[in-house]
Amino acid sequence: MSRIIMCLLVLVCVTISTPALATQKVPNDHRALAGMTTGKAVFDVNISSAQSMLMFFNVIEKTVVTLKDQGVKPDFIITLRGAAVSIVSKDSEFNSEEDETALIKKISDLKQQGVYFEACNVAADLFAVDTADLFPGVVLVGNTFASLIGYQNQGYALIPLY
Template sequence: MSSVLLGVCLLSLPLGLTAAEKPDDHRALEGVTSGKVAWDINMGNARSLSLYLKVIDETYEDLKRQGVEPDMVFTFRGPSLPLISTEHEDVPLDEEEHIEAIASQIKDLLAKPGVRMEACSIAARLFGVERATLLPGIDFVGNTFVSQIGYQNQGYASIPIF
């Protein structure tokens, strides 16, 4: 019986290698040359935001891999504002590593062509985040709801991250 199991495992090995190749998105991307997306980020959990930023970075790379030029705008609002600030006196110790990861991920994303980021001045006011404490490269705008309206009217897909 164990030799049969071993044989099945060995036979499935080449299938496992092909399954490891990432599938493409040719149906969805047919005729698409620009990946215009406005990420609507309204998340106050540092661990979750760090994970989403990893997935967004992978999305950027997936678009590039499939011949689509990423054009991404990040609009931070609500409880995400304290997570993109350099001021962290009130951050619990178990969240510090995630806050540091977010800062590093944002720096790396902003270094990529076609990526820009905005922070909402209304949310900054509500959450007590000073403009001067925003991570480098993040633009301060009046209202990211207005940004989302504008970007959607310019053909950007809006993807909420809550």
Template structure:
């Protein structure tokens, strides 16, 4: 068996290092949506939220917030309404009497995420009175800044007629 000269690994390392150091790192910058946003100045979205999982709702609220920021970053003015219906109305209340401890943390996250979003320009939220009635949610316990409306199906019809894109969150 032949012994490798001690200087050979050092030589290989010296030859490879410049190439490794100059290798481009993957871009951390988010890609743009240039083609889809061509000629668009306002991003009108009516989120149709109908889910029972607090974990999923918290995740989707973060994605909705990222969508808002992505529109702003690309020069499009966001205009968003979050319409809560079905079991989702149970997740946007201050009443947590019969909630497990792990779900309590997620609900606190939901309340904080919603508060941050609703503090932004052109973001508002509605809760369906049909859903609050069917899910035994007292409208007085809805999180601050959430408007209690007659029927979010009617809201969706109105928002679509006004040019809002409906995006279902289920």
């Protein structure tokens, strides 16, 4: 008798929960992205850890996919300043060989998806970075503070990554 009651309870639970599961929607950003065709963002990166930078670059890559999947073309710029400039240069004291290889690959992958990278010359001077050693795909600019001012005035959303 108790087996019959247990089976009936399981059947009732499954029957009740199945419609609830069927009506669950995949999370999306339609409200925030309503009417947008292009998502303009400038990422202000001032990180002194290669592992943190890789994690943020992975999240940026997921954001590219998220926007594309929702019909919005990403227009992303990554500005690197402070110690972050050292991290995106060869033989950095902040990087292991594995970190350097992973960062070069991730930058290349993001560039192929249309992400633009720039490094601050002021920071390069402060951190004694030989600008010839910047990773491929990273463009040297005079001052990323000036870049951030310009991009925000052009309508790019500022996303600080510290």
